[in-house]
Amino acid sequence: MRYRSVTSNLDHHRPVSVPEGLDDGLDERGRIRREGDLSRIDAVFAPLIAEAASALRRLLGQRLHSIYLYGSVPRGTAVAGRSDLDLEVILHNEPTETERAAVARLAAELDQGxxxxxxxxxIVASRPRLLSAAERYDNAFQISCLCTPLWGPDLADELPDQYPTIELAQHITSGTRAAFTRLAAELNAPTTSRPDFTRQRVGRRIARLAFTCVLFRWPGWTSDPATMQRVITAFYPDHTDELATSIQLGWGRLAGHPPNTPADHDKAVELLNSAAPWWMNEHGRVTARTG
Incomplete structure (x- = not known):
């Protein structure tokens, strides 16, 4: 299926009726709430999480500041055997390449076991870098809003509050264009070890890019794909099929439909060829400052 590269049918300053009953992800002061909580984690993941935390503490020792979980596991939406376990570790100082390599090996060992x-x-990061202004809408946003503290002091206590602003929408997509280039190369590489992972990342990248075009117009925040899809299509009804395909590739694994067929490959290629550049241009248009 080829998706139409059309001009947005809605002026981005015009109010849009978003479906009622959706959680906007904000607190009473309009700040983006933290998504996860340790109390929401399914018991099936507890042994692996405990093993990961213990191994990271042994590996990094006094260099380790804190450990966090993010993604579907702390949000309580993970599906055993299908979801990923995502962690972020913060060091007191900038990690060395040796430390990054050791953490990568540990992740591979945990994955295989x-x-x-x-x-x-x-992911490995450092406290000084996260406290810098350059990281406010990148990894600092992730720690404040997307991560759940697992061990150590919560760095979010030292970070600024986050709101669904145009500034967040402008900066949170940094690296997206380069990521699309890498994904296109991986899709065409016969040596890609897990092409289903690549197709999944294509779908998620495009859906999340599209969401940055509307988060400050809604306004609100979500990582839930169903909510994301409903909000985006309220603003961009002409892109309903395209977004449905992106969501299916990105999160279909959770429903037992991983993107591992030739048809899924073709969909991912088509999305990168047509949807990705359209949404990059649209993102630039709606987040541009005018007067």
Whole structure:
């Protein structure tokens, strides 16, 4: 199926009726709420989480500031054997390449030793960098809003509040264009070890990029794909089919439909060729400052 590259049918300053009953992800002061909580984690993931935390503490020792979970596991929406376990570790100082490599090896070992999740991923960052102004809408946003503290002091206490603003929409997509280039190369590479992961990332990247075009117009925040889809299509009804395909590729695994067929490959290629550049241009248009 080819998706139409059409001009947005709505002026981005015009109010749009978003479906009622959706959680806008904000607190009483309009700040973006933290998404997850340890109390929401399904018990099936507890042994793996405990093993990961213990191994990270042994590996990084006094260098370790704190450990966080993010993604569907702390949000309470994870599906055993299909969802990923995503962690972020913060060091007191900038991580060395040796430390990054050691953490990557640990993630691979945890991944190979469990059937509880589809994949284990661990990000490494430093406290000084996260406290810098340059990270406010990037990794600092992730710690404040998307991450759930697992061990150590909560760095979110030292970070600024986050709101669904045009500034967040402008900066949160940094690196998206380069990511699309990498994904296109991976889709065409016969040596890609897990092409289904690549197709999944294509769908998620496009859906999340599209969401940045509306989060400050809604306004609100969500990582839930169904809510994301409903909000985006309220603003862009001409892109309903395209967004449905992106969501299916990005999150279909959770319903038992991983993107591992030739048809899924073709959909991912088509999305990168047509939807990705359209949404990049649209993002630039709606987040541009005018007067």
């Amino acid at each position: 469990t059937g509880a999740v589809n994949e284990v991923g661990i």
